Amino acid sequence: MNDRLEIRNVSKRFTRKSGIVERGAEYIGLKAPNPVVRALDDVSLTVAQGEVVGIVGESGCGKSTLGRVVAGLLKASEGAVLFRGKRLEDMSARDAEAARLQVQMIFQDPSSSLNPRQRVHEIIGAAPLHHGLTTARELDDYVSRQMERSGLDPSMARRFPHQFSGGQRQRIGIARALAVQPDMLICDESVAALDVSIQAQILNLFLDLREQLDLTYIFISHDLSVVEHISDRVVVMYLGRVVEEAPVAELFSHPNHPYTRALLLERPSLDPVQRSFSAIEGEIPSPLSPPSGCHFHPRCPLAMERCRVERPELRSVGTRHKSACHLND
Amino acid sequence: MTALLEIKGLKTEVVSADGNVTLIADINLNLAAGEVMGLVGESGSGKSITGLSIMGLVDKPAQVTGGQILFKGQDLRKLSEREIRSIRGNRIAMIFQDPMSTLNPVLRIDTQMMEVVHAHEAISKQAAWERARDALGMVGIPSPEERLRAYPHQFSGGMRQRVAIAIALLMSPELIIADEPTTALDVTIQAQILSIVQKLARDRGTALIWITHDLSVVAGLAEKLSVMYAGRIAEQGLTADLLRRPMHPYTNGLIASLPAHNKRGSRLKQISGTTPSVANMPRGCAFHPRCASATQLCLSPPPLEPVEGRLLRCFHPVTEGALS
Numbered sequence: 001m002n003d004r005l006e007i008r009n010v011s012k013r014f015t016r017k018s019g020i021v022e023r024g025a026e027y028i029g030l031k032a033p034n035p036v037v038r039a040l041d042d043v044s045l046t047v048a049q050g051e052v053v054g055i056v057g058e059s060g061c062g063k064s065t066l067g068r069v070v071a072g073l074l075k076a077s078e079g080a081v082l083f084r085g086k087r088l089e090d091m092s093a094r095d096a097e098a099a100r101l102q103v104q105m106i107f108q109d110p111s112s113s114l115n116p117r118q119r120v121h122e123i124i125g126a127a128p129l130h131h132g133l134t135t136a137r138e139l140d141d142y143v144s145r146q147m148e149r150s151g152l153d154p155s156m157a158r159r160f161p162h163q164f165s166g167g168q169r170q171r172i173g174i175a176r177a178l179a180v181q182p183d184m185l186i187c188d189e190s191v192a193a194l195d196v197s198i199q200a201q202i203l204n205l206f207l208d209l210r211e212q213l214d215l216t217y218i219f220i221s222h223d224l225s226v227v228e229h230i231s232d233r234v235v236v237m238y239l240g241r242v243v244e245e246a247p248v249a250e251l252f253s254h255p256n257h258p259y260t261r262a263l264l265l266e267r268p269s270l271d272p273v274q275r276s277f278s279a280i281e282g283e284i285p286s287p288l289s290p291p292s293g294c295h296f297h298p299r300c301p302l303a304m305e306r307c308r309v310e311r312p313e314l315r316s317v318g319t320r321h322k323s324a325c326h327l328n329d
Numbered sequence: 330m331t332a333l334l335e336i337k338g339l340k341t342e343v344v345s346a347d348g349n350v351t352l353i354a355d356i357n358l359n360l361a362a363g364e365v366m367g368l369v370g371e372s373g374s375g376k377s378i379t380g381l382s383i384m385g386l387v388d389k390p391a392q393v394t395g396g397q398i399l400f401k402g403q404d405l406r407k408l409s410e411r412e413i414r415s416i417r418g419n420r421i422a423m424i425f426q427d428p429m430s431t432l433n434p435v436l437r438i439d440t441q442m443m444e445v446v447h448a449h450e451a452i453s454k455q456a457a458w459e460r461a462r463d464a465l466g467m468v469g470i471p472s473p474e475e476r477l478r479a480y481p482h483q484f485s486g487g488m489r490q491r492v493a494i495a496i497a498l499l500m501s502p503e504l505i506i507a508d509e510p511t512t513a514l515d516v517t518i519q520a521q522i523l524s525i526v527q528k529l530a531r532d533r534g535t536a537l538i539w540i541t542h543d544l545s546v547v548a549g550l551a552e553k554l555s556v557m558y559a560g561r562i563a564e565q566g567l568t569a570d571l572l573r574r575p576m577h578p579y580t581n582g583l584i585a586s587l588p589a590h591n592k593r594g595s596r597l598k599q600i601s602g603t604t605p606s607v608a609n610m611p612r613g614c615a616f617h618p619r620c621a622s623a624t625q626l627c628l629s630p631p632p633l634e635p636v637e638g639r640l641l642r643c644f645h646p647v648t649e650g651a652l653s
Contacts, residue, residue: 058515059486165603166372195371195542197600200586204596222516225545229588229597248593266520268545270572270589280517283485 002085004184004216005047005070010079012040012065037287039065040076041240044314049183052210052217054231054248056224056263060287061237063220067186070218071105101131104177108189110169114161120147120172121157128179143179149212150175151205167198174205184216191226203230224267228252233320236260239287239295242314246321256323259296294326302327333401333536334360334383334504340395341375341382343607350607352378352391353560355633357640360553362503363534367547367568370557373604376540379557380506383538384423385413400504419449422497426509428489431496432481438465438492439477445499464495468525487518491525498529508540523550544583548572556580559605559615566639576636576646578620614643622647 014037018026025031039062047053055063068074070081072088080087083103088096107113114123125143128134134142144154150171161169170190177185187206191199203226209215221227227234228248235245236257244257255261262280282299285291291298297307306326314324339356342349353375360366370376381387383398385405398405400421405413417423425431433441442461446452458477465473468491481489490510497505507526511519527550530537539547547554548568555565556577564577575581582600584590591597602619605611611618617627622645633642 058517167603195604196544196583197371197586198603200588200597200599201601203588204599207594207596224516225588229591229593263516266517268519268523268543268549270545270548270584270587280520283487284515284518 002082003046004049004051004084005045005218006082006085007043007045007066007070008080008082010040010043010066010069010076010081011038012062012069012074013038013077035288038240038290039287040069042079043237043240043242044079045235045242045245047184047216047218050210050214050216051233052219052231054227054234055218055220055237056222056227056234057237058222058284060239060284062240062287063237064188066237067105067188067218067220071103071186072100073105101180102182103184103186104180104182105186105188106170106173106177106190108192110166110173110193111161113173114169114176116161119158119160120152120164123161123172124157124176124179127176128181131180133179133181146175146179149178149209151201165198167194167201170194170198170202171205174202174209178209178213183214184218186218186220188220189222190219192221192223199226206230224263236263239285239290241295241324242322243296243325244321244323245314246318246323250318250321254318254321256317256321256328257296257325258300258302258327260323262299294324332359332399333362333364334358334538335399336383336396337399338396339379339382339393339398341378341387341391342394343391344394345390349394351560351610352607353382353557354395355561356382356396357562357565357633358538358555360504360536360538362536363530364553365530365537365539365551366553366555367544367551368538368540368555368557369542369544369547371542371604373559373606374557375560376542376557377508378560380423380508380538380540383506384417384421386417386423415449418445418502419500420502421504421506422500422502424490424493424497424505424507424510426512428486428493429481431493432489434481436480437477438479438481442477442496442499445496449500460499461495464498465492467498467529468492468495469521470495487514487521490514490522494522494525501533502535504536504538506538506540509542510539511546512541512543519546526550544572544587545589556583559610560607561615561642562633562640563616563643564639564641565633570637570639576639576641577616577643578622578645578647579616581647582619620645 016034018034022031026033057063069076083099088099121143124146125139129139143157147154152171191202194202219230231248233247234251236243238259244260255264280299293309294307294312297303312324312326314322317323317328336356336358340354341352356379368376382393387393439461443457446457446460461477462473465476470476470491511522529535539551541547551568554568554571556563558579564580575584585598600619605615613628614631617623626644631642631644633640
């Protein structure tokens with residue numbers, strides 16, 4: 001059987017387009033070409049049906065770009081995104097639209113991802129109506145069902161987003177995504193902006209929905225404990241590359257890559273014993289000019305000469321456990 | 330020994346002709362020199378307002394309307410604006426969440442840092458510059474001489490927060506109030522900042538109030554903890570005691586809802602409902618609509634009372650710990 005999703009050697013580059021004068025200057029060598037950010041650098045990943053894959057990393061690691069490429073909001077510069085073994089480009093127009101509709105995204109900030117001038121009824125109901133999943137006559141019922149499923153009171157359908165609290169707004173975002181009956185959700189920092197007690201409510205909602213609707217998730221977060229809780233498998237990214245991936249229990253008990261180990265070590269814990277914070281040195285390098293070889297080598301306590309020149313391949317280090325580090329050789 | 334900071338019955342309200350709205354009330358804190366206290370709460374709990382009230386920085390229409398803020402025995406509320414300016418930034422410093430809004434984007438770092446020194450002390454330019462350089466070095470900024478000539482936008486987020494901390498350290502304050510200073514930072518950078526602050530508090534005996542929504546950040550940093558809910562202190566005591574055995578149902582619920590305390594993949598224990606808004610406070614104990622053990626008694630406001638070595642504002646303390 002084909003995987004629900006396969007990302008094959010995907011790269012995504014961002015650059016600023018030159019104007020005509022700049023292009024001329026570049027052509028005759030008066031000006032260097034505009035810098036290129038490699039937000040994703042040869043990333044491969046598979047997600048099985050019904051699986052929850054967590055993607056962790058710090059700012060600039062490309063985790064959001066990856067989510068957007070999968071959701072179809074960005075086009076990959078290289079490589080292929082396969083849905084059940086097929087590329088969107090190889091499908092008929094109708095199949096491609098259906099495949100895209102199957103993947104929905106939930107964003108970090110519910111207040112900026114909801115139109116402030118639309119009522120909740122319209123926010124949730126517009127897409128299913130357009131795609132013919134319901135009729136104008138049955139729309140009210142349809143919207144009510146979506147709201148109930150996300151833990152919202154259907155009697156509030158005629159209100160505007162600003163009349164809801166942050167947690168409720170996130171529920172509106174979830175109801176909107178589920179209204180087109182997707183089987184895969186991409187959650188990009190979806191609980192990061194919420195208070196702890198509300199965060200637990202939303203995480204529980206994600207867990208319940210997974211059970212009820214057999215959803216597949218890509219769960220993007222910088223928060224290791226959230227990812228540990230919800231994921232079956234975890235992918236760690238650093239500066240546009242996957243550095244390690246493993247089933248959740250394996251990754252948290254036997255981290256292989258020095259970066260993963262550092263992340264786990266520096267995770268603040270509730271252990272009330274006074275402890276000393278020890279930090280890995282250095283800044284996250286700019287993705288405009290990432291270090292040569294292994295991107296992590298300037299901050300890695302175990303870096304050797306080889307790490308400076310040669311990019312480590314993502315290789316198997318155990319059952320379903322892959323890591324990109326020269327130390328494994 | 331007198332406490333460095335002693336706050337008694339602090340109250341801050343929004344004052345208007347239609348009646349006052351209470352933002353925080355009945356705040357009591359005690360902090361000795363070199364002590365670190367975590368002030369924890371969710372958005373709208375009044376933790377930032379508490380910090381700003383201590384600093385005398387609440388803006389109209391809000392106003393501190395009651396209580397005492399004793400800094401080394403002297404009530405800050407009784408001081409004139411001029412007197413408080415000589416303390417603020419000098420003896421008590423503040424670090425904010427977003428360093429970009431703390432720093433002036435059009436001035437070089439050295440200008441901004443020397444300005445602070447000169448506002449409080451008449452020393453030569455050279456001496457002020459040297460102090461700025463030493464402060465940058467102390468927070469781990471490499472080659473501080475060169476970096477002093479840079480503008481804020483030339484620093485990364487973590488480096489900017491270090492600069493903000495360096496500015497707070499310039500006058501060797503006895504108390505630093507830090508309002509969510511690591512919330513916007515990445516995990517590895519947050520750990521770096523925490524390790525700097527921890528070292529400074531230890532080595533220099535600076536007292537610290539660390540305001541945060543994240544219990545796990547202060548768990549390893551603070552000796553004492555104050556948990557705030559809806560503008561009041563719900564529970565206050567030693568960090569180790571509170572985390573091992575929370576007695577307020579809210580503290581208990583907060584700790585229990587953390588993913589780290591739940592079985593992987595299982596439903597999280599959650600606190601139902603949402604935090605009330607200041608304009609629409611429930612009667613009595615503000616937490617009662619969300620509390621499982623609430624009774625008729627909770628419709629009258631519970632007092633903040635000493636219970637088992639801590640202060641607790643609850644009629645029905647949690648008897649068995651959430652962590653057991």
